[in-house]
Amino acid sequence: MPQIREIASSETYAVRHPVLRPAKPVETCRFDGDDLGSTTHFGLFENGELAGVASLFQNKHPAFPDFRQFQLRGMAVLDDFQGRSFGRDLIVAVEDKARRAAAEVIWFNAREIAVGFYEKMGYKLTGKPFQIGEIGTHYVMFKRM
Numbered sequence: 159m160p161q162i163r164e165i166a167s168s169e170t171y172a173v174r175h176p177v178l179r180p181a182k183p184v185e186t187c188r189f190d191g192d193d194l195g196s197t198t199h200f201g202l203f204e205n206g207e208l209a210g211v212a213s214l215f216q217n218k219h220p221a222f223p224d225f226r227q228f229q230l231r232g233m234a235v236l237d238d239f240q241g242r243s244f245g246r247d248l249i250v251a252v253e254d255k256a257r258r259a260a261a262e263v264i265w266f267n268a269r270e271i272a273v274g275f276y277e278k279m280g281y282k283l284t285g286k287p288f289q290i291g292e293i294g295t296h297y298v299m300f301k302r303m
Contacts, residue, residue, distance in 0.1 A: 160209065160244060162251045165201035167192035170211040170232055173201075177234035178293075189231055191215050200251050202235070202244050210235035212248040214255055214264075221284055221298060224262035231266065249279050257303055265300040273297055 167188070174187040191197055192213070202210035217229040230252055235244045256264050267290065268276050273283065281299040290296050 160242075160247060161203045162200055162247060163203070165199050165208075165211070167197070167199050167213070169201060169208065170199050170213060172208055173211040173234045173236055174232050177236060178232065187232075189213070189215075191217065198255055199232075200248055200255075202248050202251075204239060204242075204244070208236075209239035210244045210248050212252050214252050216259075219265045219298065219300075222263050222265060222300065224302075226260050226262045228256045228259070228261045228264050229266055230264055233266070233272075245275060246279065253301075253303070261303045263300055263302050265298060267296040268299045269293070270295040270297065273299070 171184055171187040175184050179186045196216040198214045200212045200214070201208050211232060211234055212230060213232040215229045215231055216227070218227045219229070233245065233248065235248070253264065270287070276299050281301045283297050283299055285298045287295050287297050
C-alpha cells in the first residue's frame with residue numbers, strides 16, 4: 159500500500175528529473191516558488207521508495223477570476239511504478255490539501271499525453287494548446303473545488 163507524505167522540494171528532483179526533464183541538467187527541476195511557505199510537495203512511497211511526486215503552489219492564472227487558486231506542478235510517477243493508480247492517488251492528496259486551504263480552483267499546464275488522465279479525474283480544458291520550450295505541447299486544465 160503506497161504512502162503519501164509531504165516532502166522537501168529538493169526530494170522531488172529524484173522523480174522530476176527522469177520523468178519531466180530527462181537529458182536536461184538537474185537544476186531545471188527547481189521551479190520558481192518551490193521553497194515558498196505556501197507551496198506543498200507530496201511524495202508517494204512504495205515500500206519506502208519514492209515513486210511519484212506532485213507539488214501544489216498558491217498561484218493565479220489570468221483565465222480564472224477566483225481568488226483562491228492553486229497550481230499543480232511537477233506531477234510525475236517513475237516509469238517502473240506507472241499503471242498502478244499512483245498518479246490518481248497523488249491527485250487525490252493534492253485536492254484534499256487544496257480543499258483544506260479553501261481553494262476555489264486548481265489549474266495546471268498539462269502535457270498533451272496526460273490530458274486524458276486528467277479528464278478522467280474531472281479536470282477540464284480551457285484555451286488553446288501552447289508550447290513550453292523544448293518540452294512540448296501543453297493545455298491549461300482546471301477543476302473547480
